[in-house]
Amino acid sequence: MPTAIEQLVISETGLRAFWPDRVRGHAGRIAARPPSSGEREDLRELPLVTIDGANARDFDDAVFAEPAGSGWRVIVAIADVSHYVRPADPLDREAARRGVSVYFPGSVLPMLPEVLSNDLCSLKPGVDRLCLACEMRLDARGHVKSWRFFRAVMRSAARLTYSGVHGAIEAGDTKARRELGALLEAVERLYAVWRVLAVGRRRRGALEVDLPETRVRLGPDGEVRAMEQAERYNAHRVIEELMITANVATARFLGRARMPALYRVHSPPDADGFEELRHLYAGAGHPLSEAAARNPDEISRALRALRGQPAYEAIAVATLKCMQQACYQPANIGHYGLALKSYAHFTSPIRRYPDLLAHRAIKHLIDGGRGETAPLRGNELARTGSDCSEKERLAEKAMRTAVKAYKLRYLSGCLGDTLDAIVSHASGKGLFVQVPEVGMKGLIPRWRLPARHGRRRARDRRGGQGLHGFTLGQQVLVRVARVDEDRGHLDLDLLAG
Incomplete structure (x- = not known):
């Protein structure tokens, strides 16, 4: 059940929070009498595992890897949502209206009713589940040499968590390794494949931005109990x-196959955004060439060089703000951030509508154009891509708004407290700083700045010359002066810096 803050955000954004009777009824009938699975390959003997967050309940994907010659055989098995959600049925229409699942700190607005998202479709351990599998052959350098898509039935060998796997493989925790038992080797193989893929990712120049995430921990009453670094x-x-x-x-x-589909595309920065990036990185001692407008490799190398420095987080955040937003469209123009010529979404059909459409297109191809209803084409496909992009942005805005509201609620009980902060950017209003403890920005109003700083002009939004005499990433000490929950403002006093 959404908390009061989440209910307000849902109301303001117009998100769909209730299931129409026809949708609930249709989901109930499918759960009671699932459609025949048809002919499928049997993967139940493979040690496929899911690895998710500790609180996850909808398990889209399971993975397996084994050596094959000098390379690897990898299977990514994805919940076969399209087997249950058919084109234009009540579930499909509602999923298209929602576009994505929305994850708030205290609740979830799933794209599909929970009887499907958390049960029938979810790849829960120890139970048979239908999946659409992608089997890939990788060479020793991580290049995908071949792939095969097929319907299958699987049985997850374990529901693993990121923290548990980290403990067993990275931290060498004896108890965690013992809990993995016979699956230890299977998980170690997944890490071995990742190391190869990570080298390939860096080689092609994909953007790598690691930013800390502050999570809100709520109590049973829906009130904020603590802020935790994820x-x-x-x-x-x-x-x-x-x-x-x-x-x-x-x-x-x-x-x-020239199959009409929605690609996940990410355009390079526009002229203004790239100019701001060049100014930003020149100020940080890492000037960018014109080539960075076509491939993010230079930006990634600069960020790696800056990691661990006080200005890193401010520069990383500013970098993302200079980027264009990724979206869904039929025209494949590549993905700038991932440095990929071709990219689509396939792996999360429980929570993303474009992935469900990709499954239908794949099935249409592997069936030789028979069986599945023909995938969307032309204007209808383009319109659906635009709608999904818009709904994704709305969901992200709603989640950010809710999290910010929780953080402000938490800070309203911290008036007068002293906090560490990092200079982020400036405007005519004053100096903006990032407060790592709560993972949000606050404003030191210009009139609260010392005279030697307050009279300086903020010519640029970012960079050393336009920060009221401060430097980007400079560490300062601030005091919580005012919290305006209604307007979403956090005002701070400068104590030292």
Whole structure:
């Protein structure tokens, strides 16, 4: 059940929070009498595992890897949502209206009813589940040499967590390794594949931005109990790279067959954004060439060089703000951030509508154009891509708004407290700083700045010359002066810096 803050955000954004009777009824009938599975390959003897967050309930993907010659055989098995959600049925229409699942700190607005998202479709351990699998052959350098998509039935060998896998593989925790038992070797193989893929990712110049994430921990009453720094392990990266690899195989499979599909595209920065990037990195001692407008390799190398320095987070955040937003469209123009020529979304059909459409297109191809309803084409496909992009942005805005509201609620009980902060950017209003403890920005109003700073002009939004005499990434000490929950403002006093 959404908390009061989440209910307000849902109301303001117009998100769909209730299931129409026809949708609930249809989902109930499918759960009671699932459609026949048809002919499928049997993967139940393979040690496929899911690796997710500790609180996850909808398990889209399971993974497996084994050596094959000098390379690897990798299987990414994805919940076969399209087997249950058919084109234009009540579930499909509602999923299209929602576009994505929305994850708030205290609740979830799923794209599909929970009887499907958390049960029938979810790849829960120890139970048979239908999946659409992508089998890939990788060479020793991580290049995908071949792929095959097929319907299968699987039985997850374990529901693993990022923290548990980290403990067993990275931290060498004896108890965690013992809990993995016979699956220890299977998980170590996944790490071995990831190491190869990570080298390939760096070789092609994909953008790598690691930013800390502050999570809100709520009590049973829906009120904020604490702010916690979310840990990011290599276990997260293992799954991310395996999913990216399967998504690339999907895009290449659909593209080579000239099958109309939605690609996940990311345009390079526009002229203004790139000029701001060049100014930003020149100020940090890492000037960018014109080539960085076509490939993010220089930016990634600069960020790696800056990691660990006080200005890193401010520069990384500013970098993302200079980028264009990724979106869904039928025209494949590549993905700038991932440095990929072709990319699509296939791995999360429980929570993303474009992935469901990709599954239908794949099935249409592997069935030789028979069986599945013909995939969307032309204007209808383009319109659906635009709608999905818009709904994704709306969901992200809603999640950010809710998280910010929780953080301001938490800070309203911290008036007068002293906090560490980092100079982020400036405007005529004053100096903006990032407060790592809560993971949000606050404003030191210009009139609160010392005279030697307050009279300086903020000519640029970012960079050393326009920060009221401060430097980007400079560490300062601030005091919580005012919290305006209604307007979403956090005002701070400068104590030292």
